[in-house]
Amino acid sequence: MCKEGKQQSPVNFDSSLDTVHGCPGAGSSDWRVNVSMPAMNAVNVSNLGHTVRWTPADGVRRGMVVNGIEYSLIQFHIHTPSEHHVDNMPFDAEWHFYHTSASGHTAVLTYLIEASDTNHTEFQVLFDEVPIHEGESEAHKDKFTATHVLLELLARGGFYSYNGSLTSPNCDENVRWIVAAAPLQLGRLQIRRLARTVGFSARPPQENQDLLGHRRPNATSGKHFNSCQSMTSGTSATASLAPTVIMSGAAAAAVWLLASWI
16 A cells, blocks of 8 residues: 555645645634643653654543544654655654544644754653663653643644545555644754654655645745744744755655664
């Protein structure tokens, strides 16, 4: 499916052609998303080698409703650098909040992450006890309350959306992707620590027939809208491009194929 699929992920969003949904006051949208993510009283963290995975362990239900279908949050994990691009620019990292429905379908809520010079203190609890060695797990007992930051970012900045696939083999399709259009800022040192743990863990962007089929027929007069905020301000959000991730599509594909989890 990874090679033959027609709706593969990740993708490159063209901010002049791809619609940002969910903007305040923007009217109706083909995509209706309602996210519930209360603070987490306990989180288990695992080093899987190719990623770090966090699993809520407090028994509280979290999830989202996408176009009337209810999904439950199972876990969230990170990729370094980002898998999704905007205007051919990768971000420094990407968080995937993996959800499933009662019927077994998958939806992924995604946050693109760009580096800042200051650590985000509300997220530090997630990084404090990340296991160094592959296969190790730790139980976090400190409360993670920064879920409100993620919800506010989605509400203010809107989201890209499309039907795609998992980004690891077997690359199964029929996955609903909700990608926050405004990036989350984390500290450069926080991102670097995760990148040293998992290495390069990003599949390169793929051609996706669903995304191409829903693009606007004409560019928006040269103005690129990367989020709801840039729509109102007239300025474009810019991804933070890490020098270590600059490579050709062929090189990126080679790294992906050589990853230990394939």
